[in-house]
Amino acid sequence: xxxxxxxxxxxxxTPSHLHIDTPLLLECGRxxxxxxxxxxxxxxxxxxxxxxxxxxxxLSGDHHAAGYHSxxxxxxxxxxxxxxxxxxxxxxxxxxxxxxxxxxxxxxxxPNTINPATGKQYGPDFPFVTVADWVNSQAILADALGIEKxxxxxxxxxxxxxxxxxxxxxxxxxxxxxxxxxxxxxxxxNIAFNEVARTAxxxxxxxxxxxxxxxxxxxxxxxxxxxxxxxxxYLSDEAMGEKFxxxxxxxxxxxxxxxxxxxxxxLRYQSSSFVERFDANSYLLMxxxxxxxxxxxxxxxxxxxxxxxxxxxxxxxxxxxDWRFSPVRSEEIVNALLSAGKSVTYAEIEATQxxxxxxLPIPRYMEIFASYMQRVAKEVAI
Numbered sequence: 538x539x540x541x542x543x544x545x546x547x548x549x550x551t552p553s554h555l556h557i558d559t560p561l562l563l564e565c566g567r568x569x570x571x572x573x574x575x576x577x578x579x580x581x582x583x584x585x586x587x588x589x590x591x592x593x594x595x596l597s598g599d600h601h602a603a604g605y606h607s608x609x610x611x612x613x614x615x616x617x618x619x620x621x622x623x624x625x626x627x628x629x630x631x632x633x634x635x636x637x638x639x640x641x642x643x644x645x646x647x648p649n650t651i652n653p654a655t656g657k658q659y660g661p662d663f664p665f666v667t668v669a670d671w672v673n674s675q676a677i678l679a680d681a682l683g684i685e686k687x688x689x690x691x692x693x694x695x696x697x698x699x700x701x702x703x704x705x706x707x708x709x710x711x712x713x714x715x716x717x718x719x720x721x722x723x724x725x726x727n728i729a730f731n732e733v734a735r736t737a738x739x740x741x742x743x744x745x746x747x748x749x750x751x752x753x754x755x756x757x758x759x760x761x762x763x764x765x766x767x768x769x770x771y772l773s774d775e776a777m778g779e780k781f782x783x784x785x786x787x788x789x790x791x792x793x794x795x796x797x798x799x800x801x802x803x804l805r806y807q808s809s810s811f812v813e814r815f816d817a818n819s820y821l822l823m824x825x826x827x828x829x830x831x832x833x834x835x836x837x838x839x840x841x842x843x844x845x846x847x848x849x850x851x852x853x854x855x856x857x858x859d860w861r862f863s864p865v866r867s868e869e870i871v872n873a874l875l876s877a878g879k880s881v882t883y884a885e886i887e888a889t890q891x892x893x894x895x896x897l898p899i900p901r902y903m904e905i906f907a908s909y910m911q912r913v914a915k916e917v918a919i
Contacts, residue, residue: 542605546622547603552575555573556572559571564670569639573650574645577600582682588917599615603635616896620633625906630914639670642819647816649818667830672703686710686712692719713852738756743757755812757809760812770861770892779889781799785799842877851881853881854867854884854885857887858890886899
């Protein structure tokens with residue numbers, strides 16, 4: 538059923554595609570002979586192309602960050618609360634670009650796309666990709682769009698890691714870096730969560746060593762378990778308690794292993810919906826990219842030295858109840874930037890929603906986010 542679109546929405550959007558025939562050397566040592574990126578844009582690029590903002594997505598995100606693909610869409614893009622006319626990233630001031638990362642499963646070259654060398658899907662043969670590889674491919678996209686320097690590179694979680702790497706690796710191309718609910722590298726606990734998720738996927742009998750499409754199947758059970766585990770880590774205990782508590786679906790205990798508590802029902806729903814829209818091989822790749830990110834590694838774990846090339850001003854935001862990427866991890870980035878003499882603004886937001894808070898329109902969060910982006914807007918021509 539067709540619905541009226543909100544007045545503060547970017548409205549109906551159509552994805553664009555960029556195909557690159559030039560080989561891309563990846564950090565793992567392998568080369569993609571050619572690749573494609575799918576991306577969406579919102580707003581208008583100004584005459585001197587100085588008002589462009591890059592949005593980097595998180596693990597299960599994609600290029601559809603705002604607006605609607607049709608009037609039948611039930612939900613807008615994943616960051617519609619922050620992108621649009623009059624919102625924190627104001628599309629009346631900025632030209633916003635959001636690509637789907639290489640190795641993803643929503644239209645960019647990845648495991649579920651065709652390998653030109655074989656004529657079949659890449660599947661498990663798709664090479665490992667890293668945050669550095671994503672930034673390099675995004676730079677190629679920027680070149681194709683005629684954007685020499687981003688007014689801001691913005692991302693939350695894994696997207697925040699990309700924003701940080703942009704500022705480090707290509708400092709001359711970034712005016713501002715907004716790093717939200719992120720970390721300079723994963724903790725051992727976070728790597729452990731990712732390994733459990735990968736093991737669940739790879740242990741599924743329908744995984745077939747990553748060649749499940751050749752068997753016309755999907756490792757639904759394993760991927761669903763991975764999503765359930767991940768979703769638990771994205772929420773806080775308080776958020777789950779407020780939303781579900783110990784509420785029973787039927788009002789009384791059934792003494793069985795079927796779904797009894799509302800939280801169980803919610804997790805199973807998240808699991809079943811996720812497996813129909815996300816590729817298992819992409820999930821494996823994305824979690825490994827998270828594990829591998831560590832810009833200070835080549836500097837003897839000296840993060841101050843790693844961020845020393847940065848010339849961009851930075852906004853770092855964390856959330857009090859985020860135990861996956863706690864405020865302490867954001868403060869590591871802040872302290873390294875300050876120690877290196879960089880310009881940085883930091884805000885710790887009181888929030889009960891856990892890691893997922895960065896996706897939500899929390900008033901104080903949006904106020905600080907919007908205020909900073911207004912500063913960015915004053916630096917560019919309209």
